[in-house]
Amino acid sequence: MELSFLFSFLRNAPTQALLSFANEILDESIEKKKGELPQCVACLLKKQSNMMKAREEKYLSRIKVLETLAKGTNEETRADKKKFEEQKRLGEEEVVRLMKEKENSESIISELKLAIESTKSSYEQKYQSLETEANRTKFELEKKIKEVEALLEESRRRSNELEVFSESKCQNWNQKEHIFNNLMCLELQSLQDLRTSSQSIKEEVIDVQERWREEIAKFGLKLKVLTNAAENYHTIFLENIKLYNEVQELKGNIRVYCRIRPLLSGEDTKSTVIDYIGENGELAIVNPSKQGKDGQKMFKFDRVFGPAATQEEVFSDIQPLVRSVLDGYNVCIFAYGQTGSGKTYTMSGPDSLSKEEWGVNYRALNDLFHISRSRRSAVEYEVDVQMIEIYNEQVPNCLFFNKLTFGIVSRSQASGLAIPDVSMHSVDSTSNVLELMQRGQANRAISATALNQSSSRSHSVVTVHVRGIDLKAGTPLFGSLHLIDLAGSERVERSEVTGDRLKETQHINKSLSALGDVIFALSQKSVHVPYRNSKLTQVLQSSLGGHAKTLMFVQINPDVKSYSESLSALKFAERVSGVELGAARSNKESKDVKNLTEQVALLKEANARKDEEIEQLQKLRETGTFSSGVNHVKHGNFVLRHSSFSPEMSSKDLTSQQGLGLSVQRIIRSNNEATLDSDNSDNSDRHSEISSQHSVDDKHKSESLRHSKHSGEEPGLSCLADSQIVAVNGVDSEEGLSDAYNGGLLETSGLVSAIEFIHLPEQNRPINGTKEKMSRVKSTVAKPLQPKLAQETVIHSKLKDSLKSPTSLATKGALKPINSKDGLKSPKVSKHQH
Numbered sequence: 099m100e101l102s103f104l105f106s107f108l109r110n111a112p113t114q115a116l117l118s119f120a121n122e123i124l125d126e127s128i129e130k131k132k133g134e135l136p137q138c139v140a141c142l143l144k145k146q147s148n149m150m151k152a153r154e155e156k157y158l159s160r161i162k163v164l165e166t167l168a169k170g171t172n173e174e175t176r177a178d179k180k181k182f183e184e185q186k187r188l189g190e191e192e193v194v195r196l197m198k199e200k201e202n203s204e205s206i207i208s209e210l211k212l213a214i215e216s217t218k219s220s221y222e223q224k225y226q227s228l229e230t231e232a233n234r235t236k237f238e239l240e241k242k243i244k245e246v247e248a249l250l251e252e253s254r255r256r257s258n259e260l261e262v263f264s265e266s267k268c269q270n271w272n273q274k275e276h277i278f279n280n281l282m283c284l285e286l287q288s289l290q291d292l293r294t295s296s297q298s299i300k301e302e303v304i305d306v307q308e309r310w311r312e313e314i315a316k317f318g319l320k321l322k323v324l325t326n327a328a329e330n331y332h333t334i335f336l337e338n339i340k341l342y343n344e345v346q347e348l349k350g351n352i353r354v355y356c357r358i359r360p361l362l363s364g365e366d367t368k369s370t371v372i373d374y375i376g377e378n379g380e381l382a383i384v385n386p387s388k389q390g391k392d393g394q395k396m397f398k399f400d401r402v403f404g405p406a407a408t409q410e411e412v413f414s415d416i417q418p419l420v421r422s423v424l425d426g427y428n429v430c431i432f433a434y435g436q437t438g439s440g441k442t443y444t445m446s447g448p449d450s451l452s453k454e455e456w457g458v459n460y461r462a463l464n465d466l467f468h469i470s471r472s473r474r475s476a477v478e479y480e481v482d483v484q485m486i487e488i489y490n491e492q493v494p495n496c497l498f499f500n501k502l503t504f505g506i507v508s509r510s511q512a513s514g515l516a517i518p519d520v521s522m523h524s525v526d527s528t529s530n531v532l533e534l535m536q537r538g539q540a541n542r543a544i545s546a547t548a549l550n551q552s553s554s555r556s557h558s559v560v561t562v563h564v565r566g567i568d569l570k571a572g573t574p575l576f577g578s579l580h581l582i583d584l585a586g587s588e589r590v591e592r593s594e595v596t597g598d599r600l601k602e603t604q605h606i607n608k609s610l611s612a613l614g615d616v617i618f619a620l621s622q623k624s625v626h627v628p629y630r631n632s633k634l635t636q637v638l639q640s641s642l643g644g645h646a647k648t649l650m651f652v653q654i655n656p657d658v659k660s661y662s663e664s665l666s667a668l669k670f671a672e673r674v675s676g677v678e679l680g681a682a683r684s685n686k687e688s689k690d691v692k693n694l695t696e697q698v699a700l701l702k703e704a705n706a707r708k709d710e711e712i713e714q715l716q717k718l719r720e721t722g723t724f725s726s727g728v729n730h731v732k733h734g735n736f737v738l739r740h741s742s743f744s745p746e747m748s749s750k751d752l753t754s755q756q757g758l759g760l761s762v763q764r765i766i767r768s769n770n771e772a773t774l775d776s777d778n779s780d781n782s783d784r785h786s787e788i789s790s791q792h793s794v795d796d797k798h799k800s801e802s803l804r805h806s807k808h809s810g811e812e813p814g815l816s817c818l819a820d821s822q823i824v825a826v827n828g829v830d831s832e833e834g835l836s837d838a839y840n841g842g843l844l845e846t847s848g849l850v851s852a853i854e855f856i857h858l859p860e861q862n863r864p865i866n867g868t869k870e871k872m873s874r875v876k877s878t879v880a881k882p883l884q885p886k887l888a889q890e891t892v893i894h895s896k897l898k899d900s901l902k903s904p905t906s907l908a909t910k911g912a913l914k915p916i917n918s919k920d921g922l923k924s925p926k927v928s929k930h931q932h
């Protein structure tokens with residue numbers, strides 16, 4: 099074990115150790131050689147001396163032989179002596195030679211000795227150096243041996259430790275093996291279990307798969323149903339939007355779209371007040387001077403267009419509204435916002451006008467032409483345009499260079515004209531419109547201010563009148579579209595204006611604040627709405643307080659410097675979006691209305707005849723020959739002629755009573771009463787509207803009942819508004835008549851009454867400001883019912899039914915005689931009449 103460890107140690111020992119081991123072997127051989135060297139030298143010397151001795155002995159023996167020979171032969175032969183001498187000489191020479199040889203040998207020996215000596219010394223030196231080296235190496239080797247021994251000791255210890263460790267490891271591994279074996283057994287067991295359970299799972303999976311297949315088949319069916327539903331969803335979604343719009347239209351909220359213009363060059367393009375623009379009309383702006391949530395303000399409008407919105411996108415959203423003008427609606431679109439916020443851009447477009455940059459005005463007219471052409475086979479349309487501006491509370495006509503100023507009629511005319519005297523221009527193509535509008539735009543008051551290079555200094559109003567006639571039914575319609583680019587509100591210190599510009603600014607701000615007051619009154623549903631405080635609100639009256647569809651663009655400049663202006667514009671817009679105008683009404687006559695109008699004409703005829711009879715009866719009465727079944731009604735500013743029948747009477751009685759069951763009341767009212775009234779006329783207008791609206795509901799019935807009781811008159815007679823007057827006058831006005839059917843047809847306590855409002859001609863108007871109107875009382879008398887009157891009874895009942903449904907009877911204009919030509923030309927006619 100130890101040896102094997104040593105071998106392995108040597109095998110693994112570093113080169114240094116091997117080197118030392120080699121040295122050790124070398125040292126041993128040197129040691130050996132060192133012991134052999136003197137013996138070698140001694141042997142060599144011994145050989146040499148032996149050889150020399152042998153040679154010397156040989157020579158000496160030869161000399162002895164020779165001497166013996168010489169002694170022996172001396173006597174024998176003297177010849178031989180000579181020979182001997184010769185031989186002696188030769189021997190001597192030989193000796194000399196030998197001596198020489200000996201000398202040579204001796205020199206060789208000495209040389210050899212020297213060589214041996216030198217070799218010896220060199221060997222000794224070498225030996226010494228080798229000895230020193232050997233000593234050193236020995237010392238090192240000893241040292242190394244010691245180290246090796248220590249290492250050996252250490253490795254022995256380690257090997258012991260390793261042995262112990264491996265012993266324990268072995269035990270561990272044995273234990274582990276044991277555990278592993280146990281585990282394996284368990285695993286095998288659980289594998290077996292798993293196999294069993296997997297088998298059962300497999301069966302279950304097959305079962306589940308089977309069930310899934312069935313479920314998937316069911317899902318497939320359901321999916322089919324869902325796909326069908328999804329296909330329908332879009333249609334339903336669109337229908338929902340349509341319905342939502344219809345609800346909105348019924349509520350008549352002013353629609354508010356917000357448009358944010360992009361930041362212009364010269365404005366800080368990195369900072370903007372716009373924080374968030376939602377898809378559903380949400381808008382969040384941030385106050386640059388406040389941090390976090392505190393500085394954020396949220397608004398909600400019908401739609402918000404971001405800075406990237408194109409003119410086309412903006413128009414496509416309002417297109418349905420514009421198109422409804424062709425269905426006889428009055429539509430008003432106006433742009434509001436601080437100066438330089440992009441109102442003119444939205445309404446007209448930039449100065450360098452290309453088709454892509456057309457604003458709402460051009461696009462609206464272009465679209466109207468397009469649609470009217472596509473409907474040509476069914477409806478014939480005529481389009482006229484008026485263009486005015488409100489500049490310093492004056493109303494010049496933008497389409498005339500001399501800019502005559504005009505007065506505003508406080509209430510919109512049936513024609514939709516607030517300013518009836520302004521010239522009307524018939525247009526039939528987009529190029530006409532472009533030419534006309536550019537003329538109007540050129541005549542508009544525009545100046546440079548610190549905030550806008552081309553700031554509009556006036557409110558511009560473009561009114562598009564559409565008159566159409568349904569070629570099949572022969573019914574007329576008329577709609578109007580007001581496109582209003584308001585002048586921008588501005589802070590004088592920011593716009594840095596003086597002189598004329600300052601005066602303009604003051605007028606602009608004053609009229610915008612009047613608009614704010616009107617909006618406030620409308621949102622509060624106040625009885626009094628101060629339309630008369632400015633020309634702007636007077637022009638907008640029919641759009642804000644009438645039955646028009648109204649849309650406002652609130653324009654926003656996103657620059658942080660304009661934060662406070664943007665905030666107040668958004669607050670104003672929020673208030674505007676809360677204004678409910680009521681359902682918009684179409685100025686389109688239906689077939690029913692046409693029939694009814696014809697019937698009304700018949701009624702009028704019958705009335706005229708009846709009036710004659712009444713007059714005759716009155717005369718009779720005055721002469722005291724007749725008095726029965728006559729009611730005199732006089733209340734406030736009006737006088738009614740009324741006859742009634744009791745609720746107990748059956749329809750048969752009604753017929754047999756021959757006219758007693760029906761009373762036709764004629765109420766004459768000045769059509770332009772509102773124009774002539776003082777400021778309070780707004781109130782009276784409103785009152786008259788309210789009362790006429792209320793006349794069909796129960797509240798009013800009870801009111802009239804109370805009133806009539808109070809005045810000692812029969813119930814059902816005093817339900818008309820204060821401002822309405824009664825006069826006996828043969829002049830009928832269509833507008834007044836339609837008003838009557840809007841508000842004057844009553845049913846009270848079983849009494850059916852028809853009331854007819856008739857315009858007073860100019861000369862018959864009451865004196866300015868007076869509420870005491872000229873009146874005459876006329877009484878109806880029982881009179882045999884003529885066949886025509888029986889028919890009238892039915893007609894009146896029909897009328898009553900129609901009035902209960904708000905859509906069945908049209909507005910004022912709806913009851914005009916069905917002279918289609920007249921109906922079609924109505925706006926122009928009214929322009930001249932008024």
Ligand SMILES: Nc1ncnc2c1ncn2[C@@H]1O[C@H](COP(=O)(O)OP(=O)(O)OP(=O)(O)O)[C@@H](O)[C@H]1O
Binds near residue numbers: 360438553
């Ligand atoms: N959506 C827009 N895209 C590009 N430029 C716009 C946009 N809106 C406005 N601008 C530019 O902003 C500048 C001011 O616009 P505009 O004259 O229409 O403002 P305004 O509200 O009518 O101002 P004012 O009330 O003073 O007449 C113009 O140079 C216009 O071209």
